[in-house]
Amino acid sequence: MKSPVLAVRDLSVFLQDGGQPRAVVDTISFELHEGEILALVGESGCGKTKTAEALMGLVPTAAGSIELCGTNLAALPEARLRRVRGRDISMVFQEPLTALDPVFRTGNQIADVFRRHRGLGRAEARRAALEMLQRVGFADAGHVLRSYPHELSGGMRQRVVIAMAMACRPRVLVADEPTTALDVTTQAQVLARLTEMAGEAGTAILLITHDLGIVAHYCDRAAVMRMGRIVEQAGVDQLFAQPQHPYTAALLGAARGNLLS
């Protein structure tokens, strides 16, 4: 088997909780292979988002390593990390409205990525941004390029965010509940486009969600997280057929209950 593009080992993140440090992510380990989609599922507050932020270096890691193609991001100084972010690893946020700067036209925000990591000039970066918008499925990409975030719908905004995140064809994309803020139809369109683009670029996705329907439909493997720990990790088919951990079984049971009611 090929070596993984992302190998997380014994990662811990602490938060100050009234003076007492508390582990919100507690010695978790997982691997992500090229082109693979791994779901990270669990209830609210179980540490999913903190895991994502730790992978991006947005919160300090207390212990463990995050190896991206053999480089340990957790030990990298900020200046080196900046060169990796957006190029080799990028992130899609939960709220598409707040993830875009309200005072900037969307085109400029996408173009920023190209200017930063590809060293393109203003006009070239703009062309690249236009092409990126076409690839995420905008028929009138030229119009979207000149729009401000508040002029776009939720689904459109999230596609802009995806265009930004996928601009440099990263090795790993961290998607933190990318469709939670969207309605079901838009959800399906956005996820289909995201997984299609990732497939073309060979990007591995860590898809953070609490929606088991999405897990069953789009993901290869799933890791179940509870109270900062990964309690079970398995292929999606196996996980749904024979959950090993009682919490996984309870989660699946709750989802079935939802479907029945």
Add this chain to the structure above:
Amino acid sequence: MNAERRIWGQLRDDPAGLAGLVVVGLFLLVAMAVWLGLIGQDWSAADGARWETPGPDHWFGTNILGQDIFERAIYSVRTAFEIGLVVAVSSTLLGALLGALAGWYSHSWVDGAILWLKGVLDSIPFYLFVAAVAFALQGKGWAMHVAMIATFWTTTGRLVRAEVMKLKTREFVLAARTIGLPDALILGRHVLPNTIHILLVQASIAFVAAIKTEVILSFLGLGVQDGVSWGLMLAESTQEVLAGHFSNFLAASLMLFALLMGFNLLADALQDAFDPKQASQ
């Protein structure tokens, strides 16, 4: 949807704001005409008799030295705009810069140092501070500019600091970090532009405050050194009013009133039009 058109549309429906715009526009034209040397150049020539009454030669009459009060009042518009603009722009930029640094590096030594400086400046009575600066600078004309810029930035700085602390946890700032932008660029391109509503309002407040302060300081002899301003005219008029000559007093105080009133009306209307909470409704 177009922001400029929306702001203009809202301003057009606000008669008080529109009146303010007209008044400020007129004053601005006068200031520019004086600056270009077209009018108001004879403000220091004593070519009349003492205390002439208003007439065709001297529209507003003359002062104790026989100088034309109309010329002096007109030239003072330029003085007012000059100090208003210089102080408003400089103190707002300084406040934005220091506030942004304090907010971005909040609870670090940078924040501590800036807050300490702000605390020190805020604790000194303003006119005492100006007098000290004016004395230290040996009667230089720009002593009052320095004193005002050094003290006016603190409010802007405090507001910007709070806004930046709020903005830096927003997802688009995190997103800017996840695409690998360095701190300085994020601060300059994504954080500060989002504080523009604070900066515009603070600049307009500083503009009015600077003009008022200049008049008070000039009245006290701490302000304009070589030139004329409404404050100097009011200082002259203290002797004239007792003798029953009101031209100087009325000209200076009415023009000061008209400009400040007009500017306040305009600033209020602009504040309403720029209010992002109102815009999203």
